[in-house]
Amino acid sequence: MNKVTGRSMLLAILVSACGAAGPATADGTRARELGIPFAGEPGALNAITDVAGVEVGQVTLIRGDGELLVGKGPVRTGVTVVHPRGKDSTTGVFGGWFTLNASGEMTGTTWLQERGLIEGPIAITNTHSVGVVRDAAVEWMVGKGWSADWHAPVVAETYDGGLNDINGFHVTSAHALQAMSSAASGAIAEGAVGGGTGMVCNGFKGGIGTASRRFEVGGRKYTIGVLVQCNYNWDGDDLRLGGRRVDHLLPVGEHCFTDRSIERHNDWYPYCGDAGARSVSMNSRDGSIIVIIATDAPLLPHQLARVAKRPSLALGRLGAVSTAGSGDIFVAFSTANAGRVDESNHAEVSVFPNYALTTVFTAAVQATEEAIVNAMTAAETVIGASGFRVEEMPEDEVRAVFRRSGD
């Protein structure tokens, strides 16, 4: 899993819909395989798709190599889409959202907060392609026959301008629609795929990660699933995995440029051939993380807004401080009450007991914590714009830490 996603591969134009890919473990190492401990009972796939009905589609754009030419590339970006009730549904879900640090964008949130409903797909892409994906989601909804006259879909972003030609606006409406139409249930590709293609997480190559938890309340069994696009970065002195501080054990921030001749070198990062490359820490501490939480427990909108706060605690477990420039925005929805979220008629809906929400919160924190680490362990090293290279997490060293600790 430690092979570099190198130059030869990058020569091809790769646009793949990954939603229906094989088991997630085929695409990247999962955190549990490295011995990192997590609490709670995961679902069958340990993925957001363990929540029945949820479908995920991804389009990965990898194209070009070498020096950055705005509008030309290199391109390292994509789109990841979550359909709460599957791509063929035209009915919404109760939802809620929260932002821990809002240096970012998630469209559709004012409407979501107002009526507690999410309609249409939820999509994640790069920062400067939110608009095109948002309008594509509108187009998707019109085409599918969603009943409202107008739409305000939920589209979020993180910034991939280190590896990707973000100002080249390479994501098109067609790419977004392809991600929406190719969505499927089943395992989800993690790491440098879809919206996560160009992302950096805690100093390592990051991107898409997912996990799930099962829980039981009042004799009823439920699942919570989480999908993250992880691009946030820590403040340099505190990284924790599996309940351990690992900031002194793990090398971090060994990003460098692969070609001394490329002009885009800057003050932050060295030429990879320099002896000192490994010792230079990543200076851009910001970044962002988008978290999508799905559950089949019958939560009302105001309860989902509470769940949407819980990724904050998962980030805390990993040592994050939610930096000043980080867009840490979280959204939660419930697939329960299908066919009963009726905006035109009186309806009866199931409600989850407030006193049992701690169980949901715990599952949400646990699944988010693991999904973030999965994004880090799944991703492989990527070389992008102007030869900028972001290293993957060193798996052997991580294994060693947890073998040694006996945790």
Added chain:
Amino acid sequence: MNKVTGRSMLLAILVSACGAAGPATADGTRARELGIPFAGEPGALNAITDVAGVEVGQVTLIRGDGELLVGKGPVRTGVTVVHPRGKDSTTGVFGGWFTLNASGEMTGTTWLQERGLIEGPIAITNTHSVGVVRDAAVEWMVGKGWSADWHAPVVAETYDGGLNDINGFHVTSAHALQAMSSAASGAIAEGAVGGGTGMVCNGFKGGIGTASRRFEVGGRKYTIGVLVQCNYNWDGDDLRLGGRRVDHLLPVGEHCFTDRSIERHNDWYPYCGDAGARSVSMNSRDGSIIVIIATDAPLLPHQLARVAKRPSLALGRLGAVSTAGSGDIFVAFSTANAGRVDESNHAEVSVFPNYALTTVFTAAVQATEEAIVNAMTAAETVIGASGFRVEEMPEDEVRAVFRRSGD
């Protein structure tokens, strides 16, 4: 109705529980009696108690006369309590809240927003007595056997420091408990009673006002009821009643001190004997308004939060700008889903259709608009601390405006 609440009356210590009083019209003129037009269909009492189950209790404290001596008086204050399901219920209601301009206090709002429930009585008093009333509400709930181990009741305030010895802290726990225990359904005394005893509304003597509207959605009949404690004041150039600008027609702000010898005269208000008294406008434009909205329509918490925004529009109709120092805080609750707001078990609850919320909003705006004007028309002139005198709205002049306009 134009008699001054004068000195002789004030010599008595008057502590009355007014919740079970006779028809509201017996206590003060209602706005419709003056010919002011209002849209919509009111309930039988045109009061918050038209919503089945709602009970209101009030304790009015009027004591002393003459110069203000902190801790002695004069006292012009009180407590008004609304029990959403009646005083003997120990089950909560779904609720929501909003603040248009938060220069004030409403306790319990963070807990309300978190779980969408109001438990216990909702009380309104003067600004500096919120604490004692709040703890009394806790004591009430413990005594009644509300099931939770702890309580965070909703208690709000407006400022009566012009007429009342507010820093004398004259409201006691016993007064608050009396308001709670004396609550009843039926007509509600309006004007200078309960928490509204010392309040000023749009430059005139204000206080408690109430109104209601009936509406029908999907063949089901519902009621919305509003109770206000009106103490807000306009910015001096715009007062509107019944859809008319009346700022140039009505004399405003002729507050004055009744005794030249009293030291507390200040720069704002003259001695009443001065010829210029009538021409001096009330300078203290601030103040506050608390609005409590009740309905039997089955609204969820996030829907009630939307309803709680609507008093903003009623204030707009009356020409308000929600001044910088005004505590304009609104709370809404639904008495529906009785016995089904279960925090320990799964439950089924009725939900109101989003698309029909406009009907609820309209009723809420209409009832709030009328409740505010009722507070103004019901109140009689009051002379309070240091002989400070706040005039009631001049009823004959108002009648003339609306007779003349033919509206």
Added chain:
Amino acid sequence: MNKVTGRSMLLAILVSACGAAGPATADGTRARELGIPFAGEPGALNAITDVAGVEVGQVTLIRGDGELLVGKGPVRTGVTVVHPRGKDSTTGVFGGWFTLNASGEMTGTTWLQERGLIEGPIAITNTHSVGVVRDAAVEWMVGKGWSADWHAPVVAETYDGGLNDINGFHVTSAHALQAMSSAASGAIAEGAVGGGTGMVCNGFKGGIGTASRRFEVGGRKYTIGVLVQCNYNWDGDDLRLGGRRVDHLLPVGEHCFTDRSIERHNDWYPYCGDAGARSVSMNSRDGSIIVIIATDAPLLPHQLARVAKRPSLALGRLGAVSTAGSGDIFVAFSTANAGRVDESNHAEVSVFPNYALTTVFTAAVQATEEAIVNAMTAAETVIGASGFRVEEMPEDEVRAVFRRSGD
């Protein structure tokens, strides 16, 4: 001013940048010309551009006629852009926002709320073109050299799907960039222009409106300017102008289809040739209003958030209830502290006194009230998709009301 924007004109493809147009009164009747009374002292242009530095650009798209063919037209839409410090500035302004009823979209609000800054242009367009305009604003900012690596501009919308082929996505990035680059100070075209081209306001043809107020605090003179895109509709029983109820005096909702042969007739609206056309009220009560407030008073972000609530009160003055499907979203910014809103270094900034905010609030309410009415009086009758016809406000009848009342 009562001429219909008819068929022959619509045959031309009209893409005009209207920012630098002549005096606003040349483009449409302003409310004051009809005798409608407003309080407060307007600026020289009675427009948002009275705030020094503010520039406005508009692109109006009117193309095609006859039956709606999605993707073909007819097109009745556009883009309106406000540059807080002018189009050539690359420094942000302190800002705040609020939503009264969030059935709509305004991008960039989470980031605005987080750091209290607006960077880049503020744009308004139709609901389904928010994305393309948003990405165009990003492109604009990259091109102009705004210093941040990424951008989250503020782009809002209202729905023009009655008159316009909204699902044809006719607004392009080029249109948005044209609106941005053509922006200018000076008078602003009102009514059916720019983003307001296809909008309906209180049952009449609406769109863009603007107004301003001067005020003085502590011996310093300030201006507040407002620009609205008015597309909201009332609940059918209450419309107020100039502090008067006019719902019974003014005909409303006489929208109809001009050609009986067109298939898109629906249950709401009749064929214009029918005798009953005038008596059919507009049934689609929803809609939306975007309000942009500019001031040169040195307000901090949390103070601007307070100002951003005030359009609620202006809407109340006009009889609105902010219907369930209305996207009533407001944003406010201050052009003060130019060059001192420094994100990288310590800075000293001017702060406006809290106690004087009432003056700002009053000006904001007054200017918003007038801007909305200006949008209604300036707009002319428009015939759009499938011959759908939205009548302008009948100016003579309005004049008669205010001449008669003597208000």
Added chain:
Amino acid sequence: MNKVTGRSMLLAILVSACGAAGPATADGTRARELGIPFAGEPGALNAITDVAGVEVGQVTLIRGDGELLVGKGPVRTGVTVVHPRGKDSTTGVFGGWFTLNASGEMTGTTWLQERGLIEGPIAITNTHSVGVVRDAAVEWMVGKGWSADWHAPVVAETYDGGLNDINGFHVTSAHALQAMSSAASGAIAEGAVGGGTGMVCNGFKGGIGTASRRFEVGGRKYTIGVLVQCNYNWDGDDLRLGGRRVDHLLPVGEHCFTDRSIERHNDWYPYCGDAGARSVSMNSRDGSIIVIIATDAPLLPHQLARVAKRPSLALGRLGAVSTAGSGDIFVAFSTANAGRVDESNHAEVSVFPNYALTTVFTAAVQATEEAIVNAMTAAETVIGASGFRVEEMPEDEVRAVFRRSGD
């Protein structure tokens, strides 16, 4: 430090003002003494009082023993007060607040959010005494001559109904005023003192804790200080200290009743004499935590609101999920801009650079993490109402964990 706060001591009525006590280490073991690692550079006292001007006062109420008789005792409660600019100041500070899970009360927050100012003392007490302390704070402000006519102080709570006769309402206005008047700079007593007297934190005896961090931005040195009243409890499967999971190593929840004959035994806790006592975990997972953050960095209100979110991440570091019944409410203020927070006149204020906020956030997370652990390590075992016994954290076992790990 492991001695039980036992019966003989409890026979005395102990009302002590602890603000001016000796070094905090004299009152309880601090976390660093046990070898628990923390990042960042603490101030001289590692306390909130490292922020110049901040004064803290505490009143501890310990009275009675044996069976609970409501109104009689036993009493294990108190009040902790923070004066942002010292007890003799009558000028406010910029402030902001946040609630992660709002199962609790903090008064004054709507007013704080509206204008970004905190005036008067900030106080913490038990849940059912918020009112009396709040009114006492009003009385304090009136007495001290704070200039406003009315006050809405910030008073918060956590629930001590396990150890304390909370429904006996034993905190009086005099106690609260004593805490306010006895406040001082210098070291702060931690653990079972003041408002924290009856609190339980992560299953151990908790209460008051404090810590601080120094940081430097743009060549200027600043301090952030934190004081917590820690009463929150985890969900049973995850406790982390110093970046380590310690849930399997540390015994937790060995609470029991000391006297089999007392009737108040319940299903959750056993008689202490039972062999199984140690193995019974505390079942009441809820609780709450109030966090007060002070800094001398010149943050504006919207920046302080961002800082106020950061305790969420400190709680995450400790394994918390912020349970459904937890009142996790945080408030932050800045002592900078003294004399320049002028509500009546224009003023110039210093502003901290947004891009450097990460440094503040990191310090806030670090100090909150340590303050919570200090609350746990400082507290000694307490026996309270009906002989209910809450164990202190076992110091030797904690020392062993961190000695063994070598972290």
